[in-house]
Amino acid sequence: MAEAPKGMFWDVIAGRAPLPPVLGLLGWNAAHAEPGHVRAGFQGKEEFYNPVGLVQGGILAAMLDGVMGAAAVSLLAPDETITTLEMKISYMRSVQAAPLVGDGRVVHRGGSVIFMEGSLTAEDGSLVATATATGRVIRLAAAEGAGSGER
Numbered sequence: 001m002a003e004a005p006k007g008m009f010w011d012v013i014a015g016r017a018p019l020p021p022v023l024g025l026l027g028w029n030a031a032h033a034e035p036g037h038v039r040a041g042f043q044g045k046e047e048f049y050n051p052v053g054l055v056q057g058g059i060l061a062a063m064l065d066g067v068m069g070a071a072a073v074s075l076l077a078p079d080e081t082i083t084t085l086e087m088k089i090s091y092m093r094s095v096q097a098a099p100l101v102g103d104g105r106v107v108h109r110g111g112s113v114i115f116m117e118g119s120l121t122a123e124d125g126s127l128v129a130t131a132t133a134t135g136r137v138i139r140l141a142a143a144e145g146a147g148s149g150e151r
Contacts, residue, residue, distance in 0.1 A: 007073070008081075009070060023066050026063055036106040038103075039102065040070070041099055042102055044098050060091070060129050063102050063120055067102035068104035068118040068133050072104075080139060082136065084135050089129055113135070117130070
C-alpha cells in the first residue's frame with residue numbers, strides 16, 4: 001500500500017490543518033487532488049463585484065493563483081514552500097456571482113523553480129480565464145528571511 005503524501009497541502013486536504021483564510025474567502029472547495037494537479041470549486045460573490053456588476057479580474061486571478069499554487073505545493077517536501085515569481089492571466093469572459101471551477105497543474109518542476117498552468121471555468125464548462133505562472137521553491141528555514149526584502 002502506498003504511503004499517503006505528506007506536507008502542509010495534504011494536511012489541509014485531509015482536514016488536519018485549516019484552509020488558508022484567502023482560499024476560504026474565495027469559497028475554495030477541493031474537488032480533486034493528486035501530486036501536481038488540483039481542481040477546486042470557487043464561489044463568485046457579489047462582494048467581489050467591480051463597479052459594473054461583474055467579478056473583478058483580480059479576484060479571478062487570485063482563484064487561479066490559489067489552484068496553481070496548490071498544485072505546486074502538492075509536490076513540495078514538508079520543509080519547502082513556494083512564492084509566485086510571475087503570473088500571466090488571459091480573460092475570456094466576465095462572470096457574475098456563480099460557482100466556478102479552477103484547475104491547476106504543474107507543467108515542470110526544476111530544483112528551485114516550478115512552472116504552472118491553470119484554467120477557470122463556469123459551471124456550464126465555458127472558459128472564463130487561463131493563466132501561467134512561475135514559482136520559486138524556498139526551504140522554510142530560508143523563508144524566515146523573506147520578509148526582510150530578500151528576493
